[in-house]
Amino acid sequence: MGGSALLTRSAEAFARALRLMPGGVNSPVRAMRAIGRDPLFVASGAGAELVDVDGNRYVDWVMSWGPLAAGHAHPDVVAAVAAAAARGTSFGAPTEAEAELAEAVVERVPSVEMVRMTSSGTEASMSAIRLCRAATGRDAVLKFAGAYHGHVDGLLAESGSGLATQGIPASPGVTAAQAADTVVVPWNDRAAVDAALGERELAAILCEPYPANMGLVPPEPGFLPFLRERATQTGALLVFDEVISGFRVAAGGAQEREGVAPDLTVLGKIIGGGLPAAAYAGRRDLMELIAPAGSVYQAGTLSGNPLATAAGLATLALLDADAYARLDRTTAMLAEGLELAAADAGVAARVASTTGLLTLFFTAQPVRDYAAAAACDLEAHAAFCRAMLERGVYLPPSQFEAWFPSLAHGEQEVERTLAAAREALAEVSAR
Ligand SMILES: *Cc1c(COP(=O)(O)O)cnc(C)c1O
Numbered sequence: 001m002g003g004s005a006l007l008t009r010s011a012e013a014f015a016r017a018l019r020l021m022p023g024g025v026n027s028p029v030r031a032m033r034a035i036g037r038d039p040l041f042v043a044s045g046a047g048a049e050l051v052d053v054d055g056n057r058y059v060d061w062v063m064s065w066g067p068l069a070a071g072h073a074h075p076d077v078v079a080a081v082a083a084a085a086a087r088g089t090s091f092g093a094p095t096e097a098e099a100e101l102a103e104a105v106v107e108r109v110p111s112v113e114m115v116r117m118t119s120s121g122t123e124a125s126m127s128a129i130r131l132c133r134a135a136t137g138r139d140a141v142l143k144f145a146g147a148y149h150g151h152v153d154g155l156l157a158e159s160g161s162g163l164a165t166q167g168i169p170a171s172p173g174v175t176a177a178q179a180a181d182t183v184v185v186p187w188n189d190r191a192a193v194d195a196a197l198g199e200r201e202l203a204a205i206l207c208e209p210y211p212a213n214m215g216l217v218p219p220e221p222g223f224l225p226f227l228r229e230r231a232t233q234t235g236a237l238l239v240f241d242e243v244i245s246g247f248r249v250a251a252g253g254a255q256e257r258e259g260v261a262p263d264l265t266v267l268g269k270i271i272g273g274g275l276p277a278a279a280y281a282g283r284r285d286l287m288e289l290i291a292p293a294g295s296v297y298q299a300g301t302l303s304g305n306p307l308a309t310a311a312g313l314a315t316l317a318l319l320d321a322d323a324y325a326r327l328d329r330t331t332a333m334l335a336e337g338l339e340l341a342a343a344d345a346g347v348a349a350r351v352a353s354t355t356g357l358l359t360l361f362f363t364a365q366p367v368r369d370y371a372a373a374a375a376c377d378l379e380a381h382a383a384f385c386r387a388m389l390e391r392g393v394y395l396p397p398s399q400f401e402a403w404f405p406s407l408a409h410g411e412q413e414v415e416r417t418l419a420a421a422r423e424a425l426a427e428v429s430a431r
Contacts, residue, residue: 009053013041028162032397035382040394045072047408050394058394059413063404065396066244066269069327069356070318071408077273080314084306091306097313098304104316105271105281108251109242111261114287117304121243121268121278122150125206127290127298128264128280129154132204132237134296135286140200142236144187144207146214146370146400149241149266154178155206160213160370164400186369187211188220193230202236209254209262210245212402214373215359216352224260231263237286243268243278244402247319248327248356273315277308323407328355330414331405337418345425347380358403360384362428373400380428387424393417 007015017024025031025039032039040052048071050060060072070077084097102115118124129141129152143149148161156163156171157179163171170179183200185192187207196202205227211217231238240262246253247270255262263286268278281287289296302308335353338360342349348364361367362377362384381399388395393416396403 010041011038013053014038029165029398034165035385035397037386047071048406048413058392059416060394061403062394062396063406064274066404067272067274069248069270069406070315071406076318077311077314080310081307084310089307090302092301095306097306097309101309101313104313105279109265109281110252110256112265112281113284115279115281116287116290117277117279118300119276119278119302120150121266122152124268124278124280125149125155125241125266126152128239128266129204130298131264131286131289131296132239134289136203136235136237138201138203139181140183140202141181141204141206142183142185142196142202145184146187146373147208147211148213149206154182157182158184160400164214165398186371187217188223188368190226197230197234202234204237204239205231206239206241209240209242209258210249210354210357212244212357214370214400215361215367216357216402217367217369217373218352218354220368224258228260237263239264239266241266246270247316249354250324251319270315271312272308273311275308275311277305277312318407324355326407327405330409331356331358333414334358334405334417337414338421341418341421341425345429347425347429356405358405383428383431384424387427388420391420391423393420
């Protein structure tokens with residue numbers, strides 16, 4: 001703008017980062033390549049707002065990709081973390097707070113009797129699969145195209161999130177043997193699941209019950225009960241990866257909302273309240289196969305870390321019935337407003353939403369699987385995201401991610417976002 005030769009501080013920071021880190025980032029989607037611009041560098045966040053190093057303010061709908069259900073720097077969470085830090089940051093020995101968090105999980109998530117904490121969702125899903133293989137004596141795992149379960153070697157096939165964003169169907173570096181033990185079928189496709197079950201004995205059917213890493217693509221009515229039934233019939237274990245949906249779409253996650261009980265549940269994001277924590281959890285007989293109760297090995301230097309545990313507990317304490325009602329209202333208001341704005345601008349769009357999750361798909365077609373999500377007008381999505389950033393609204397810079405409303409978002413943030421969206425959609429329409 002105005003031909004200024006001065007670089008913004010974000011641009012300077014990015015140039016430096018590019019020399020030091022692959023793509024200038026520590027996780028791919030942050031680089032914003034899919035929307036054809038450079039990343040903003042963050043200085044701070046408060047509530048629903050993010051401030052970049054140049055002092056620009058944004059309504060943040062990324063919220064660290066899900067953990068910040070209470071918003072940035074919620075006073076309760078900050079106080080809990082500060083108090084924990086003052087008592088020592090890590091012990092590598094048990095603390096009472098870990099049992100308190102495990103209890104909070106067992107109370108909320110219907111199918112869970114026992115919990116093992118890890119530091120990332122990737123570790124948790126990797127370990128859950130190891131447990132499924134040990135329990136069943138089988139190797140193969142079924143996953144769905146467009147679902148993301150972390151960067152576990154064997155689970156990267158046709159993965160959502162950053163792989164979908166960059167169009168990477170399978171990562172180099174994954175051995176043929178690891179890939180061969182993963183069966184991938186389209187989401188919401190019962191015939192494909194049955195065909196896969198007819199071909200191989202499976203250790204696990206693994207799914208995001210509310211997939212949100214290809215954009216939000218909810219299960220069609222009856223699909224989750226169908227998976228439950230088939231898993232039971234064939235001796236496979238049903239694993240719900242609720243790293244995103246857990247504590248978000250309801251206190252007990254998607255399994256509570258849908259009334260379907262998996263054998264194991266993978267949790268992450270909100271459970272750490274913005275610090276590194278995740279967990280796998282489930283039936284006692286399965287969980288007690290894990291060392292040292294059993295022989296399935298898994299460990300972690302920082303597992304159950306006191307700071308992460310404190311942040312998770314403080315965040316869960318804020319998520320009461322009123323909080324979910326509020327989260328639901330905010331998301332619905334946003335969804336209705338975006339639908340209306342797109343229609344007014346003459347932009348072909350579909351809004352998928354549920355409590356605390358939303359995706360604006362740039363397509364006229366219903367989106368029931370990854371193929372449909374991938375067929376969206378990605379250029380229109382990119383133009384929309386850029387136009388929103390210029391207007392102070394920070395959206396996930398990929399069509400294959402969801403927006404994350406939080407308790408810090410209210411009517412004001414929704415109005416600010418919709419005002420920007422009306423202008424941005426008019427721009428998209430005029431391209
Ligand atoms: C984010 C995510 C993961 C991976 O969690 P990390 O903490 O990033 O390793 C796994 N599954 C789902 C559904 C996720 O959204």
